[in-house]
Amino acid sequence: MLLLYIPYLYFYLQQLWLNASWLPRGDDYPIHVYFALLLRSELVSLFTSPGEYPGIPHLLGLLWGDPLALGRAFAVYAAALAVLGVALYGLYFRAVGIPAPFLASFYLVTASVRTLAGLIDGQIADKTVLLVFVPLSLYLYARGRPAAAVAALAPSIFTNYLGVAYGGLLLVMYAIYGGRRARLALMIYIALVAVFLWHKALSVLELAGQAASVPPMPWDPAWGLVYAFYGPSPAILIPLAILGLRKRAVAPLAIASLLLLVIGAASSAYGERLYRIAALLLPASAVASGWAGLAVAAYSALPAAGGWAWALGAVPGLYQLVDRITPSQLDAYHAVLETLPSNSTVEVQWSLDPWLLPLAYAYRPDIKVYLTACRWTQADFYVYTPPDPRQWYMPCIREVGPPPGVKIASWGNTTLYKR
Structure with a gap:
């Protein structure tokens, strides 16, 4: 089966190498670079910011101050x-008695098209929760340490608020299945958040209240299921996950993954x-239920194809394809920063010119760059690179089209406008 998988693996290894060999090309990377630079100068913002960023991944900013x-x-x-x-998923599978646990976890992670594509796009905060905190927590729970399992998910609130949501489902399941120690640990965690991190808790609740809001693109749950799983494998994975309810070490994961499907179908904004x-979590519960071979075959067949x-x-x-930074764009941004007057404000579109944000923060801190999406607002200057x-x-x-104002200068496809 591994031979059939080689072109798929080569494709993603190629994309990961392209990201690391020069600059990562995805949408979210420049945002993480910006918050890492912010954390470098304001370490306390990790705790005081009501938003999910800066977070734990942005501690890399303590090691490097150069945005590139x-x-x-x-x-x-x-x-x-x-x-x-x-x-970590391999450790969990071994703890619940799955044969060849690390081979199963290899297929679990690598056959998840959306997980790997998300890493290439820069969704590293969410994936830190999904690929580190969650499997570590599951492993500790399976080893009979429910309080430690709760603690392993606690850093999610400093990492990614979506991770708080699905991690919260697991925490509730631990409280139900894990006994008194899990419930006590969960109550302590909730109390600590309420006292010391109430500003973050309010932000999480505010985001949860927007679950039914209109998304930027129409949401079709049936198509979304096929899109997320890269095929119809949920038809096999859902029954296998249900079988996992018989195992105490698997039931929290199985219920949480099934609830994610239900909540996702009902949430237009976050579905x-x-x-x-x-x-990723549904096939993980299917593998952990004891049907690893069938789950892996169903899950990885279409990605391999x-x-x-x-x-x-x-x-x-x-x-x-997503390629938000090229050498010519980088040169253009340096030229823009040399051209702009002191204390000016600049607006750029999300997905078009996001790298100007961390570059300005690092090289022209006197300039304020604002990201906008789908419309233009008021600023002294605008930078615009048309969609590829x-x-x-x-x-x-x-x-959205070009911004208002007068063209000042152009460098390749990137243009500076003045309002």
């Missing part, structure tokens, strides 16, 4: 998360992201 070096460091961090995920999480389709030239890739027709963008980003 940080970008490459985050690309390596993303690849390391995949390796850690294989190791697609919750399904991407379920696309997609790899061969790419290798034979039938499809351009396993996800839509080969790449994926939200429809509203693709259609």
Whole structure:
């Protein structure tokens, strides 16, 4: 089976290498670089910020102050998360008695198209929870240490608020299945958050209240399921996960993964992201239920076929191209920063010119760069690079058009406007 998997693996290894060899090309990397630089100058913001960022991954900013070096460091961090995920889910599978546990965890992590694509895109905060905190917690729970399992998920609140949501489902399941120690640990955790991190808890509740809001793109749960799992494998994985309810060491994961599907179907705002999480946790519960071979075969068949389709030239890739930084864009941003007057404000579109944000923070701290999405607001200057027709963008980003104002200068496709 591994031979059939080689083109798929080669494709993703190639993408991870491209990210680490120069600058990572995904949407989220420049945002993480910016918050790492912010954390470098304001370490206390890790605790005082009501938002999820800066968070634990941004501690890399303490090691590097150069935005380009940080970008490459985050690309390596993303690849390391995949390796850690294989190791930690393998430990969990071994603890619940699955034969060849690390082979099963290898297929679990690597066959998750959306997980690997998310790492390449820069979703490293969410994936830190999914590939490190969650499997470590599951392993501790399976080894009979429910209080430690609760503690292993606690750092999620300093990492990713979506992780707080699905990690919270696991915490509730631990309290139900893990006995008095798990319930006591959960109550202590809730009390500590309420007293010391109430500002973050309020932000989590505010985001939860937006679950039914209108998303930037229409949400179709049926299509979302096929998209997240890269095929119809949930038809097999769901019954296998239900079988996991018979095992105390598997039941919390099985219930949480099934609830993610239900909540995702009902949430127009967060459904697609919750399904991407379920696309790893549901097969994990199916493997842990004791049906590892069937679960892995169902889960990895279409990704492996997609790899061969790419290798034979039938499809351009396993996800839509995203390349938010090129050498010419980087040169243009340096030229923009040299041109802008002191104390000016600049607005850029998310997905079009996000790298200007960390570059300005590092090299021109007197300039304020603001990210906007799908519309232009008021600023002294605007920087605009038109969408590349080969790449994926939200429809509203693709259609937003040039900003208001007068063209000042252009460098390649990147233009500076003055209001």
